[in-house]
Amino acid sequence: MGSTHTHALNAFIAGSEQALRHNGFPDREYSAFVAWLRDIKKDYPGEGWAVKYLRDCGGDHLAAIKKFLEFVAEFRGTRRGNEARGL
Structure with a gap:
């Protein structure tokens, strides 16, 4: 990434997510993370x-x-716990 900058990491994540979606591979895990951060942690x-x-x-x-x-x-960690329980 080259720099320790929040906006550089955010842009990297957004670009990766967009490229995956454009090529037919939506990152459902990241979408679930954002929903968890917003809905469960109330921090998005x-x-x-x-x-x-x-x-x-x-x-x-x-x-x-x-x-x-x-x-x-x-x-x-919460996802691994859910996977172990078959959720």
């Missing part, structure tokens, strides 16, 4: 995670990215 504002987490972390891009990735890890 209309301005997007990059803006909010950067603000939450006092302008520290690395801390904002870490916050985002911690939510990703938590979400994946």
Whole structure:
């Protein structure tokens, strides 16, 4: 990615998601993550995670990215738990 910048990571994710969708491979897991972040964690504002987490972390891009990735890890943990239970 080249830079430790929330907007660079956000753009990378958006570009990857768009490319997958355009080629017929929608990323349902990312859509489920966004829904989980919005509905369960109540932490996905209309301005997007990059803006909010950067603000939450006092302008520290690395801390904002870490916050985002911690939510990703938590979400994946809930999915693995559901998969183990057959859900």
